[in-house]
Amino acid sequence: MNRPILIAILLCIAWKGFAQVNPGYWQQRIYCQMEVDMDHVRHQYQGTQRLVYQNQSPDTLRELYYHLYPNAFQKGSEMDAWSNRLPDPDSRIVDNLLNLQPEDEGFLHVRSLTMNGLPASFQENRTILEVILPEPIPPGRSAVLDMAFIGQVPIQTRRSGRDNAEGVDYSMCQWYPKICNYDRKGWHANPYVQREFYGVWGDYDVTIHIDTSFILGGSGYLQNPQEVGCGYEDPTRPLVNPTGSRKSWHFLAPNVHDFMWAADRDYTHIRRTMQNGVEAHFLYIRTEENAAAWEALPTYMDSAFLYIDQVFGPYPYRQYSFIQGGDGGMEYAMGTLITGNRGLRSLVGVSVHELMHSWYQMILGTNESLFAWMDEGFTSYASSIVKNHLFPGNSPLFAHQGSYQGYFGLVRSGLEEPLTTHADHFLSNFSYGNSAYSKGAVFLHQLSYIIGQEALDRTLLDYYHKWQFKHPTVEDFIRIAEHQSDQELDWYQEYWVNTTRSIDYGVDTAFLSGDGLHILLRQVGHMPMPVDLAIQQDDQVLRITIPLDIQRGQKTMDKYFTTDRIADDWPWTYDRYELVLPGQWENGEILISIDPTQRMADVNRDNNLYTIQITP
Numbered sequence: 001m002n003r004p005i006l007i008a009i010l011l012c013i014a015w016k017g018f019a020q021v022n023p024g025y026w027q028q029r030i031y032c033q034m035e036v037d038m039d040h041v042r043h044q045y046q047g048t049q050r051l052v053y054q055n056q057s058p059d060t061l062r063e064l065y066y067h068l069y070p071n072a073f074q075k076g077s078e079m080d081a082w083s084n085r086l087p088d089p090d091s092r093i094v095d096n097l098l099n100l101q102p103e104d105e106g107f108l109h110v111r112s113l114t115m116n117g118l119p120a121s122f123q124e125n126r127t128i129l130e131v132i133l134p135e136p137i138p139p140g141r142s143a144v145l146d147m148a149f150i151g152q153v154p155i156q157t158r159r160s161g162r163d164n165a166e167g168v169d170y171s172m173c174q175w176y177p178k179i180c181n182y183d184r185k186g187w188h189a190n191p192y193v194q195r196e197f198y199g200v201w202g203d204y205d206v207t208i209h210i211d212t213s214f215i216l217g218g219s220g221y222l223q224n225p226q227e228v229g230c231g232y233e234d235p236t237r238p239l240v241n242p243t244g245s246r247k248s249w250h251f252l253a254p255n256v257h258d259f260m261w262a263a264d265r266d267y268t269h270i271r272r273t274m275q276n277g278v279e280a281h282f283l284y285i286r287t288e289e290n291a292a293a294w295e296a297l298p299t300y301m302d303s304a305f306l307y308i309d310q311v312f313g314p315y316p317y318r319q320y321s322f323i324q325g326g327d328g329g330m331e332y333a334m335g336t337l338i339t340g341n342r343g344l345r346s347l348v349g350v351s352v353h354e355l356m357h358s359w360y361q362m363i364l365g366t367n368e369s370l371f372a373w374m375d376e377g378f379t380s381y382a383s384s385i386v387k388n389h390l391f392p393g394n395s396p397l398f399a400h401q402g403s404y405q406g407y408f409g410l411v412r413s414g415l416e417e418p419l420t421t422h423a424d425h426f427l428s429n430f431s432y433g434n435s436a437y438s439k440g441a442v443f444l445h446q447l448s449y450i451i452g453q454e455a456l457d458r459t460l461l462d463y464y465h466k467w468q469f470k471h472p473t474v475e476d477f478i479r480i481a482e483h484q485s486d487q488e489l490d491w492y493q494e495y496w497v498n499t500t501r502s503i504d505y506g507v508d509t510a511f512l513s514g515d516g517l518h519i520l521l522r523q524v525g526h527m528p529m530p531v532d533l534a535i536q537q538d539d540q541v542l543r544i545t546i547p548l549d550i551q552r553g554q555k556t557m558d559k560y561f562t563t564d565r566i567a568d569d570w571p572w573t574y575d576r577y578e579l580v581l582p583g584q585w586e587n588g589e590i591l592i593s594i595d596p597t598q599r600m601a602d603v604n605r606d607n608n609l610y611t612i613q614i615t616p
């Protein structure tokens with residue numbers, strides 16, 4: 001039986017299908033089979049990995065790289081060093097790494113590696129394994145890489161590890177030698193410093209041998225539920241009693257770019273089929289304090305799945321697991337690790353955020369190092385909308401106020417760096433966080449101001465359909481927004497993503513003269529934008545959109561701002577603009593406001609309102 005070859009053939013067929021959607025696009029593909037033996041006394045694991053690597057690039061590969069993430073959890077590691085150089089280090093990293101004893105540290109070492117049966121030469125460079133191949137892999141060819149590895153699970157420092165703050169035994173993320181991605185921009189052999197997500201799409205077949213006392217959850221469909229029991233079994237069929245003191249958990253995770261698992265002796269396991277057909281698993285250590293929130297969680301997630309499927313595209317796997325573990329909340333393939341001792345609203349909030357990452361990272365696999373804001377920012381944007389749906393409050397128009405405040409705080413701090421900054425290389429965690437999460441979320445909500453909410457909604461769905469299971473970049477997203485809005489939007493990327501320029505428009509003055517109402521506007525900030533203007537007298541409102549010349553168009557529909565009149569373009573090189581509205585005006589007050597929907601991230605809104613009195 002040669003399963004890898006069969007899979008390779010199937011993948012080539014699938015590959016031809018999507019090459020037509022994105023002409024010229026290519027990505028690598030793997031089939032990864034692992035067998036792991038867990039020693040829960042020494043917290044060490046030994047494993048073998050068979051990786052079938054399909055080189056679908058146009059290049060001949062002579063070397064390969066693997067991530068060895070657990071090596072970051074050592075005193076003096078690159079993660080330790082960089083964290084200590086930041087003005088606002090993550091206390092989860094610096095405080096914990098400082099006190100690690102050798103038996104509490106993490107490590108991951110490769111003991112042997114062959115390619116197509118020939119020994120490969122390899123060298124461990126901290127968190128990266130550098131491999132010189134015994135023979136090159138030409139374009140269009142596959143290679144079979146067999147390795148043996150040994151790892152030690154660190155006391156939990158950041159994300160992965162054992163014995164987390166809430167007593168979860170094993171949070172096993174970033175735990176195996178993971179092939180680095182080679183894409184249209186080349187190799188991405190990033191050391192594990194803090195931010196890690198980028199992987200090769202493929203199918204994972206993972207078997208974990210562990211003491212029978214543990215209950216596992218993780219990526220992938222369990223292949224032997226009758227054997228492991230623990231709430232995974234089909235109650236209508238007889239259980240198969242495992243022999244000996246160990247159980248083997250066999251998972252298959254198709255079309256993912258990562259594989260996570262967690263284990264605890266005390267997990268309570270709730271299984272619930274959602275209305276969209278997805279089987280959801282909830283694994284948590286039940287306490288009197290957290291029980292009510294965890295018991296309510298499935299119902300909230302059921303509503304969330306239904307709503308998200310409709311607004312952001314259908315969840316493509318049959319299963320998802322919400323697992324207590326980790327050190328906050330972190331997304332993985334087909335599941336999440338979240339801390340679980342929370343009140344209901346916080347538990348639902350973190351669950352929605354991490355679930356939403358299934359779209360913006362686990363399905364739309366952007367390179368988190370280069371586009372962290374497309375992962376965290378898009379997720380923040382979407383989860384604000386979903387939370388607003390689950391806990392109705394304000395209009396969804398104002399669901400993103402927190403992101404705007406985060407972005408404005410970043411601008412005021414003077415610490416802002418462009419969104420193009422590599423996620424690990426930001427000079428402060430503050431700058432990274434407010435850029436990736438807040439400025440990234442504002443990117444989308446503000447885009448709805450430019451192209452209209454309807455066009456943005458279509459853009460997100462089209463993006464999902466065209467780029468699912470691939471590695472989109474910002475240019476790919478912008479092209480979709482351009483198609484959906486019939487506008488040119490490169491300028492928006494160039495300013496918002498590539499620079500730290502900010503937006504400030506103001507009303508200089510307004511007056512009535514013989515030919516009508518004159519309104520003088522000024523671009524104070526250095527980033528140009530189209531301007532939505534509302535002119536209100538009593539209960540009459542006139543809504544005007546002034547397009548930016550380089551948009552080469554304007555929004556045609558926007559449920560939050562129904563434009564009555566499209567004014568002449570504002571050429572971007574001019575800092576002033578005069579709008580003349582001919583006609584008669586009643587006596588009384590006229591209120592002129594720039595961007596009444598407050599989606600434009602105008603850093604100074606004080607000059608956005610202007611009032612004039614029309615007197616007899």
Ligand SMILES: [Zn+2]
Pocket residue numbers: 353357375376379
């Ligand atoms: Zn996130």
